[in-house]
Amino acid sequence: MTAINLHISKSQAVICVDSLASLPRSKEPAKFVSKAFPLMHIHTVVLGAGTFQFILDWVRFIQEQSYATNVLDLNKITPKYLNKLVGKYSTQGFEQNTIYHIGYMEKDESIHAFSYRSDNLFTSKKYEYVSTVTKPPIKIPEVKTLPDDLYNTMVQQKIEDDKALVGEKVGIGGKCFAILVDKHGIFISAGKTLDTG
Numbered sequence: 001m002t003a004i005n006l007h008i009s010k011s012q013a014v015i016c017v018d019s020l021a022s023l024p025r026s027k028e029p030a031k032f033v034s035k036a037f038p039l040m041h042i043h044t045v046v047l048g049a050g051t052f053q054f055i056l057d058w059v060r061f062i063q064e065q066s067y068a069t070n071v072l073d074l075n076k077i078t079p080k081y082l083n084k085l086v087g088k089y090s091t092q093g094f095e096q097n098t099i100y101h102i103g104y105m106e107k108d109e110s111i112h113a114f115s116y117r118s119d120n121l122f123t124s125k126k127y128e129y130v131s132t133v134t135k136p137p138i139k140i141p142e143v144k145t146l147p148d149d150l151y152n153t154m155v156q157q158k159i160e161d162d163k164a165l166v167g168e169k170v171g172i173g174g175k176c177f178a179i180l181v182d183k184h185g186i187f188i189s190a191g192k193t194l195d196t197g
Helices: 052-065 071-089 148-163
Strands: 004-008 012-017 020-022 029-032 036-039 044-049 098-105 110-117 124-126 131-135 175-182 185-188
Touching (some): 004 148, 012 044, 036 175, 036 185, 044 175, 052 071, 098 175, 148 175
Antiparallel strands (some): 004 012, 020 029, 098 110, 110 124, 175 185
16 A cells, blocks of 8 residues: 655645555565656646556546546546546455545645545545645644655654554555645655664
């Protein structure tokens, strides 16, 4: 699965995501992958947790078939098309999936952030300002320094995940990539190793 931490305000969103892909059943590390996909043409980042191929298929759908011109247009069509897409995976032991869209709208000079969960038929959930979202959930102090506070939170998530039983593991590791979305664009850090030592 994936560790995703978000801090959303009206003027910017900061996203932190790990890069470890684990084997579905054993949660053993398999490889490192990119889990966030900047779509500059709609000033939006798409990311997800769950079945990696499902997330890639969603990004591919946006690139090949969607006529959305911004994150709000994309939000209008997402639940319908994610529910169609999930049918492809019905016989493959499909796990819990969550898709996130975080984008900037020039029209209202604002960040708009949404999530779509498979256990809720991909119903759109809009995040309010100021929101801090952690997946897996963990209690964090007030966010003061970005992206450092989100990175430090991910280190704590990894420590907790490493202690978990196999069936309860998320599988967190590799590097933590910080992504900034604001009126100037989408900016991605070089990544910082999730060091728990």
